Structures are given as structure tokens and as C-alpha cells.
Amino acid sequence: MRQRRWIELFSDYDCEIRYHPGKANVVVDALSRKEVVRPKRVRALNMILQSSIKDRILAAQKEAVDEFAVLQKGLDEMIE
Template identity: 60%
Template sequence: MRQRRWIKLLSDYDCEIRYHPGKANVVADALSRKVRDKPLRVRSLVMSTYTDLSERILKAQLEAVKQENVKAENLGRLLKPIFEIHSNGIWYFKNCVWLPLFGGLRDLIMHESHKSKYSIHPGSDKMYQDMKKLYWWPNMKADIATYVSKCLTCAKVKAEHQRPSGLLQQPEIPEWKWEHITIDFVTGLPRTSSGYDSI
């Protein structure tokens, strides 16, 4: 019915309707065609779960508070007054787990928050906002920004690496149908077998 209505409407105008079956219609109909992606298939993912994370945190914290390691941890004289020790023995700063420099826990947590199979490469601000609810260490925001800046995937999609888009201008709305016709030209497409590169 919809096609019949369109044909009736177009029959009032002097135009030619050409039908290109199947693959021959790639260039002419590229913008109006619905994208048909392959159906998603569920694959089993290898998910690394750290059941011993609290033990690793506690072990790293105990290593960090040793007299010879306090200076490397960059906590200085603030060590005792700022931390609370919960019943499980883990040290907290304002209800956030303190991740010491020892044990490689900071890199592990940042990796899981940024590059794991279940994350979407958030920027440094979003990643910091998410992580500061659970974890704390000195200079945390700067460390996260440095970590994200080294991510190759994030560097590829930054705005400065993308071509700037042209100015968008809304065409005037015609007062009567077909009084004004606007045509969009799309150029720079891959060449077809006929040699065309634009719509």
C-alpha cells in the first residue's frame, strides 16, 4: 500500500523510476537502506575473577606500612590519622579501599576498569569518577589520566584525530509540498564497477 501511494504521488511529476535488483542497487540506495548486520552470536568469554583480591590488598597494605616502605608510598606523616582499619583488616580512607603501590594492584584495578572485556574504554574523567567510589591512593587522578593517555584505542578515537564535520544548516521548511526540492550529494565513496564514487 505504501509503495502504491508513493507511485501515485510521483506519477504527478515527470520523472523516471528505475528498478535495480539486488547488488546492482548498492550506490543508488546506500543512504536509505537499513543496515543489516550479521546476527550477534553469544560466545563464551574468559572472565578473570580475583577471589583473592582482598587478601592481595591486605598483604600489599601490610608491606606498604613497613618503616622502610612508607617513604616510597608517598604518604608521609599522614599514615595513621587518615586511615580506618575495618574488621577484615583492610585499610580504608573515607570508606574507600586504599590501594598501595606494592603488589601491582593499582595497575590491575585500572586495567579492569578500562580495558577488560566488560568495559568500554571510558575517558580518564569517567574512569576516575567510577573508581573513586571504591578505591583511593595518593595522586589517583593523575595516575588514571596517565594510564588512559597510553591507551592506543582511546588515542585513535579522540576528537583531535577525527576530521572536523562541516557546518550543519537546516534547510527551510517548504510551505507547499514539492515547492522546493533539496538534494544531498555524497562524494568520496569507494568506486563502483561502473566508476561512480558519489550519490
């Protein structure tokens, strides 16, 4: 859509658009860039979770739910 608008705008004027490939341009544009494919590095990560971590997560989640319930109850009381 953006290109179509520019073409319509330039069609009203007597002008010529010329494309110069990469080395002729001071700043390389998107059409003349060469795609550089870099190899991806992958590292394996092994983790062993201790059973106490799961319990701590569950306790923190329960605490957050309880705090939300208290706030919700307070809001309900304020509305009434």
C-alpha cells in the first residue's frame, strides 16, 4: 500500500526513478543487501530441580491467590 501511494504521487510529476545497485549507493539499501546466514549455536542445558522448589512455587502461588481473594473481598465490601 505504501509503495502504491508513492507511485500514484510520482505519476503526477514528470520524473524518472533509477535504481543503482549496492556499490553505486553510498548507503546500501534493502534490495542490494546480500543475505548473511550465520550458523546458529545451540547449547544443551540440563537442570535437576529439587523437590523443595516445587513446594515453594506452589506455596507462593497459594499465597498470591489468598492475597487476591482478600483484596477482592475488600472491594466487594466497599462496593456494598
